[in-house]
Every structure is written in C-alpha cells, then in structure tokens.
Amino acid sequence: MAILDVLSNHSPDEEYLGQQIEPSWTEEPAINAAFVKFNGRLKEFEGIIDERNADIKLKNRNGVGVVPYELLKPFSDPGVTGKGVPCSISI
Numbered sequence: 001m002a003i004l005d006v007l008s009n010h011s012p013d014e015e016y017l018g019q020q021i022e023p024s025w026t027e028e029p030a031i032n033a034a035f036v037k038f039n040g041r042l043k044e045f046e047g048i049i050d051e052r053n054a055d056i057k058l059k060n061r062n063g064v065g066v067v068p069y070e071l072l073k074p075f076s077d078p079g080v081t082g083k084g085v086p087c088s089i090s091i
Contacts, residue, residue: 016075017085018042042074049073 018039025031052058053068070083 014084016089017087018074045073046073 018035021035025035030056049069049072053070059066072085073083074085075083
C-alpha cells in the first residue's frame, strides 16, 4: 500500500501541462501568445468537465459512491487526486 501511495501521489512541486510558461519563452511574443491561448483552452476544458459532472442526464450511474470524472482535468492539487496532466512522469 505504501508503494502504491508513493507512486500515485502528486508532488507539491509537480508541474502540469499548461500550468506555467517556461521562463525563456516569455521573451518571444508569438510563443507567449500561443501559451496564453493554450492555457485558456485548458481552463475551458476543465469547465466542460465540471459542467458534464454536474449534469444529471449525463450520469450513467447513480447512488452512493459515484465519483465525478476528474482524470483529465488539467490542473491538480498536491496529493492523491486523480486529476491533472503532468508534464512528465517519474517511476
């Protein structure tokens, strides 16, 4: 169980796809604009996931213990959350 927890746990300093721009990229306006657009789309996708989780018509299960879909939500808090798309993996 301890190994599973260690491998499943998000590090507090883990970086997620589109969370923050690489410092060297901020100097180039085209790259900076593309990153801002990409980050906005990721936040839009997170909103879509939240809307679909809240829509009762889209739920194919009901009852106690039904967890919302959060696997591909772009951003995550530290800990075992089951969401977030990390920039890399380490095992």
